[in-house]
Amino acid sequence: MTGAEPTSRRRVLATLGSGIAAAAAGCLGGNGGLGGQPTYEDGTVSGINESNVSDRSTSEMSTAASLAQQQPSNAVTPLNPISLRSHEFVVESGYLGSTIQGTVENTGTDRIQTVEVRTRVYDDGGNMLGRYLASTGDLNGGSTWEFQVIVLEAPSDVASYDITVLGTPS
DSSP states (O other): OOTHHHHHHHHHHHHHHHHHHHHHHHHHSTTSSSSSOOOOEEEEOOOOOGGGOOOOOHHHHHHHHHHOBOOOOTTOBOOTTEEEEEEEEEEOSTTOOEEEEEEEEEOSSSOEEEEEEEEEEEOTTSOEEEEEEEEEEEEOTTOEEEEEEEOOSOGGGOOEEEEEEEEEEO
16 A cells, blocks of 8 residues: 555545535435525516505405415425416505416426415515415426415515425425
8 A cells, every 4th residue: 555545545535425415415405306495586576556556455454464375384395396487566456455476387297295485575675574475285297376475565665575486295
């Protein structure tokens, strides 16, 4: 044995160890597989004609509050097969008021047990006003889901939002 061999073996083992760790992180983290932190896309609020938008009445706000989802599931994680295809801030009449609407697609072949769209809304100063979500179950492979997230903030208070989609495999 020469003096260079132990160093060479250490380098090989270190490289292998780093490669295995990176491969494991790729399988478990990010949007590449199960687990990891969600990646949010930015959304803008534009084209809202303030003169045509009214705040919800007390009864409309009560209805909206009872239907708005604000408690995220702990069972969902970023999944490769689900993709956020479109999203936009839309003001609806009546109790719906401020909403974020769009489409999610399951690009895989397997059914996704639970799909959850999470949004965070912000004011002009970049302060988070609230977190809202929509969820559905059993999104089959190759199919889409048109979601609608009810936002309890007045349209005039919302300057921007961000959004992500998570899921639970079957």
